[in-house]
Amino acid sequence: MANYHYDEAGNMAAYLVISVLVIILLPVTFPLDSGCQCTPCVQRRADVRRHQRGSLLRPKFTRKALLITVGWGSYYVYNPFEILEISTGTTEKAIKSHPDKVKATINETLEDITNRFVDFTKAYKSLTDETIRRNWELFRHPDGQQEVSMGIALLKWVIEGKNIIWVLGVYGILFGGALLTLVGRWWFGNRQKTKDGINTKIAAAFFKARTDNSGMKEVIGALGQAYRWETTWAGTAVGLEELEEQIDEKMGDRWREVKDLVAPGGKCEWTEQRALVLLYAHFLRLNIGDGALKQEQTRLLLQAPMLLNALLGISAARSWLSPTLMVMRLPAYITQALLPGKTVAPQAQLPGFDGDADASEGKDLVSFILRLEDEGDIRKTEARKTLEGWSWLDVVDMSFKVIGERLVTPSSIVFLLVKLRLRRPLQSDAPSSVSEKSAKAIREDKEKDDKFLNRRRDAEDIEVATPAWAHAPHWPGLRKPGWLLVLADDKSNRIVVPPMKISDVPASSPGKERDYRSYKLQFQAPPTDTLVGEETFQRLKIDDISALNAEEQTAEDEISDP
DSSP: OOOOOOOTTOSSHHHHHHHHHHHHHHHHTSOOOOBOOSHHHHHHHHHHHHHHHBOSSSBOOOHHHHHHHHHHHTOOOOOHHHHHTOOTTOOHHHHHTSOOOOOOOTTOOHHHHHHHHHHHHHHHHHHHSHHHHHHHHHHSSTTOSOOOOOOOOSOGGGSOGGGHHHHHHHHHHIIIIIHHHHHHHHHHHHHTBOTTSSBHHHHHHHHHHOOTTOOHHHHHHHHHHHTTTSOOOOSOOTTHHHHHHHHHHHHTHHHHHHHHHHSGGGOOOHHHHHHHHHHHHHHTTOOOOOHHHHHHHHHHHHHHHHHHHHHHHHHHHTTBHHHHHHHHHHHHHHHHTOOTTSOOOGGGGSTTOOTTSOTTTOSSHHHHHHHHHHHTOTTHHHHHHHHHTOOEEEEEEEEEEBTTBSSOOTTOOOEEEEEEEEEOTTOOSOOOOGGGSOHHHHHHHHHHHHHHHTSSOSBOOOOOOOOOBOSOTTSSSOOOOOEEEEEEETTTTEEEEEEEEEOOOOBOOTTSSOOSEEEEOOOSOOOBSSSTTOOOOOOOOOOOOOSOOHHHHHOOOOOOOO
16 A cells, blocks of 8 residues: 655755746746747847857856856765765765775875865765765765854954054045045036936037927937937948948938038038948948948947937927927837938838838838739738738827816816727737727726826736837847827927827737727827837817806805804
């Protein structure tokens, strides 16, 4: 008859928990290549990960990897078989016949020989003596359970009285000199930076250069001026003059206009000149053969979002709509490597097409790809892969709300409840509409909306799947889609509420009752910072009601007389 013994002490419970967690957590750690599956995007993500990970010949050591390596290197498990230099499972008879001599090696001191002899003797006894063997099996030590001792992590000479002068001198240098130096560098370094992390001279240049009618050229000119202080210069690079000649050939007078905006007469400083050339080489998708120049362009592009974010804050602080919209649209042109300031065809963002594509041919990408398939174009496969990962912002519903009130009254705090979701261009199932819901579902949605309005967060707390990487084959990094929401009055060219970036918008799922996400924001248009031309405009009107109905006019709070 079988006997079953339970782990009453709980010694083996940790092994059970770890085994179960490994089954669940190990598959989760496998990397998933989620995102646009077109060939350029897949190759771009592979190049970015390869650069971040390093190679076998040029590995990239991080602080985390170094600490893990040192930790595992210092970890040692006591093994008497290894000390005796015999194989595990050797019989007791063979162990007793093993020579118990400690042979000295070259350059080994007497102390080392003594320590090795002690370890050798303990290992020999732990495998031949029954009591010691039991201690080793139970406690992994021949002497049985070991006592834990605590000590002060200070060298003995530090606390000796004769060395007090030297100790105080070291403390004085550290706290009186080095600490003040670090604090001074931090203090004076932060004084030269704004809250957005850019140089204060750049912020001053942004503030002086903007007007209420600034267009895309002026925004690009301000971005070029910023690289006078935020330089990415990697030294002398070959091919810069050839790049500028190609840009001048393609753009002509427009190139000279941009240089005039950066510096009067087009006499730019050397850093500004390099930045403009590399930036427009990216816009025109020119090939850069020099490796150092390519790395400099990569650093320049990765630095652009921080500079544009600061420029956006300055434009929004002045409540200017036109320059703010230009700054909001420029990141998408940089991401897709398209020349800003002109009408761009949507298919120019597809693989195999360039920025010179005719805008009149592909206003509707779905119809354009269907036409490519009918014509048997070789670019149809990659174009369809791109469109399958494409996302359009779908505005489900918008409504003005006042907490605790049915009407929007004058001087009340008004929230615009915006419900957004993403829709695939090739999605076959039609997304659900708010008007198609039942009365019970509408009532439940209203209760959820009221709870959301009373919370501090601007976005509703829902379970959102990890967003896939956006289609950005020309961007030197991994990029997730995002949108900018702003409330403005286009008639007066003024901003009412500053722009706010949103992300993690859920995808449309017709099978779910609530396949959208709510945001508390008043906005006119949400241009994306990833795809060009994917904007949604909707005019809104607030009716301020000062005359209430009869029931609301008579309804007053009853306050007793004191």
